[in-house]
Amino acid sequence: MREIDPTLRAIAAAAVGGTLVVWWPAFTLGAYNAVFFDNVLTLWAVATAVLLSGAILRRRGSVPWGGWVALLLPSIWIVLAAATPKSHGFPYLHYAEALLTLVGAPMLTWLLSRILVPDYAALPVFQRLGAVAATIIVGVLAFLLGKFNYLFLTCADFDVSGNNSPAHCAHGQPFHRR
Template sequence: MATAAAGGTLVFWWPAFTLGAYDAVFFDDMLALWAVATAVLLSGALLGRRGALPWGGWLALSLPSVWIVLAIVAPRTQGFSYLHYFEAALTLVGAPMLTWLLSRVLLPDYAALPVSERWGAVAVTLVVGVLAFLLGKFNYLFLGCADFDVSGNNTPAHCAQGRPLHHV
């Protein structure tokens, strides 16, 4: 369970933090989600275990690729702001789903785990995602604008002014 939760959390925490701090999910977060989803999709296909994933799992893993195709073919006008909402929904729903799917494809004894442990990994991913969002939203309590500058990130609108709080 811990392995699955850690894998899902690694993909989920930063997009949740940036959504809290910047009110946005950045393209590199979406591409990271795409990379993990595609790796799980291809791993599941190569492992060839029949029934390892339900058809809905295969569909869910293809959603990040659908997002990329939509972004390529959609006109770059104001009328297509729905893509932003699709990105946010894909990230927030996709990471816990990836935790579950990754467990199903890559852990040989997944089916033997108690249901509580299977869903526990998804729950841990969700909790860490919510906490990361809140840390992003309230970043001014423990980070300064200079911390964002030093790390190469833009400063969010509500960061604390002053020296980096975590400068070594």
């Protein structure tokens, strides 16, 4: 096998990192019309780890100012969720958490790629944006897979995996028994 192109390695590493964060929230938004709290908390954990790493370094320019804002968004969501009354609910908080997850994941992809993938900064802008675009495309596709889950999954598939069945799933045996 010949050597893998370093450009492909950098773009793929960035795209894979982003899609690992965005695919499940996008799928659940499609299947259940909700982003689950554990998805938002995963985004929070990753963002906070990078935020704290930058704070520990305490060097000017270690994280661009827009990066600090992006990294603080999940913590802001948690503060808003904690400050809102639980008895009356806050209907727009759900939309904020969905937006945070689906928009924050590509931003985190870009930021983490700059930090964790050594060859990423050397790539032309078009190729760097390609990794973010791949993350967004996978997110949209995951949403559509969730929305149309009944075409390839059954309610039993969700049950076997430990998830609740979405309202529009197909009845039948789980996939592994077919």
